[in-house]
Amino acid sequence: MATKAIERRNIVVRSSARGFKVSLSRRVTTVFAWMFVVFSFLFVATMFVSIIGDVITRAWPALTPKLLTEVTSGIGGGLKNAIEGTFVMSVGALLLAAPIGISAGIYLSEHGRGGAGKVLRFLSDVLVGIPSIVLGYVGYITMVIYLGWQFSVAAGIITLAVMLLPYIARSTELALANIPLAVREAGYGLGAGEGRVVLSILLPGAAPAIMTGLFYAVALSMGETAPLLYTAGWSNYMWNGQFTKEPIGYLTYVVWTFINEPFAESHRIAFAAAFLITTGVLILILIGRWLLVRGQRRMGAYQG
Numbered sequence: 001m002a003t004k005a006i007e008r009r010n011i012v013v014r015s016s017a018r019g020f021k022v023s024l025s026r027r028v029t030t031v032f033a034w035m036f037v038v039f040s041f042l043f044v045a046t047m048f049v050s051i052i053g054d055v056i057t058r059a060w061p062a063l064t065p066k067l068l069t070e071v072t073s074g075i076g077g078g079l080k081n082a083i084e085g086t087f088v089m090s091v092g093a094l095l096l097a098a099p100i101g102i103s104a105g106i107y108l109s110e111h112g113r114g115g116a117g118k119v120l121r122f123l124s125d126v127l128v129g130i131p132s133i134v135l136g137y138v139g140y141i142t143m144v145i146y147l148g149w150q151f152s153v154a155a156g157i158i159t160l161a162v163m164l165l166p167y168i169a170r171s172t173e174l175a176l177a178n179i180p181l182a183v184r185e186a187g188y189g190l191g192a193g194e195g196r197v198v199l200s201i202l203l204p205g206a207a208p209a210i211m212t213g214l215f216y217a218v219a220l221s222m223g224e225t226a227p228l229l230y231t232a233g234w235s236n237y238m239w240n241g242q243f244t245k246e247p248i249g250y251l252t253y254v255v256w257t258f259i260n261e262p263f264a265e266s267h268r269i270a271f272a273a274a275f276l277i278t279t280g281v282l283i284l285i286l287i288g289r290w291l292l293v294r295g296q297r298r299m300g301a302y303q304g
Contacts (some may be wrong), residue, residue, distance in 0.1 A: 023074060052140045052278065059275035072236050072249060075258060075266040079273055081238050081249040086277075088239055089232065089250060092162035098214060101165045105172025105210075106198060112173070124166040135163055136227030144231060151233025151247040159227045167296035171213025194256040206296025215288030218286035219281040225252035251277050 070078030075172070108117055139159035143149045178203055187197035203210070233247030240246060251273040258270035291293075 020043045023249050032140040038261065041173045055271055055275050055278055058271035059268065062272035063275070067272055070240060072254065075261050075263055076269065079251065079254065079269070079276065081236060082251045082273060083276065085248040085250040086222060087189050088248065089156050089160060089228070091219050092157035093152070093164055094214060094218050095220050096157060097161035097164040097168055097217070101168025101242055102171040102210065103166070104177065106238035108173040109167065109176035110198065124169055127166045132163055135159055136230035139227060142229035147263045151231065153239065153246065153248050154243040155230065156169065156228050156232030156248065160221045160224065163224070164221060166218050168213055175209035175213070178201055178209070179205050208292045212288035212292045215284045219284040222277055222280055223252065227255050228252065229303055
C-alpha cells in the first residue's frame, strides 16, 4: 500500500510538472539573454581575429631570418637584441617574484584569516591597481637615480617583479584554497607537520594552477612598456651580462617607438615585434591552460 501511494504521488507530481507553463515575460527575457551572450561572444571573437589578422598581415613582410639574426640598427635591422632583452627581463622578473609571491600566497591561504592576512591582502589589491607607469617612475627615482644604477637590467627586473607579485600571490592563494580541508586533515592525521603538509601535499596538488598563474604573469610582463621606459632604457646591442649601468633592448619599446616613425620599414619592424609578443603571450597562455587541465584530469576533477 505504501509503495502504491508513493507511485501515485510521483505520477501526480510529474503530471503537474508537465502542466507547468513558463510566463511570456520569462521566455522573452531568456531569449534576449541568450542573444546577448551569443552577440558578446561573437563580438569578442571578431575583435580577436581582427587584431591577430591585422598584426600578421602587416608583420608578414618583415618575418624573415634577418629578424632573428640581426640587431636593431636605427629604424631597421632585426630584433635579436630586443628578443633577448624581453626574455632576460621576463624570466628574471619571474625568478625574483615567484618565490616571494608563492610564499605570500601560502601564508594567505593557510593563515590569512587574521588581521595581518587581511592587511596583506588589502595591500596586494592596492598594488594591483597601481598603474605600471607609476611603478616605473618609482623605480626610476629609487634605482636609476638614487642608487646610481642608471638604465639597467636590474632596475627593469625588480620593477617587473614588484608588478607581478600580487598576481602570483593571489593565484597561489586561490589554488591552495581549492584543495579540500580533508586533505589537510589527512596529512595531520598521519603525523605530518604543517611544513610537510604544505610542501608534500598542498603544493603538488595545486602545482598546475600555480604554474598557470606563473605563465600568465610572464605573459603580463612581456607586454609591459611604461615601467621599462623609466628603468631599462633601450640598447641597440646585445646584453653583455651586466646588471647595472647598462641598458637593454626589448620588444615593446620597438612597438612604441618605431610605429611613430614616418617610414614603412620601421612600421614593418614594429608590427613584427607586436607579432612576436602576441605569439609569445598566446603560447604561454595555452601552455598554462594545458597544464591546468592536465592536472585537473589527473586528479579526476575535469570532465571537459
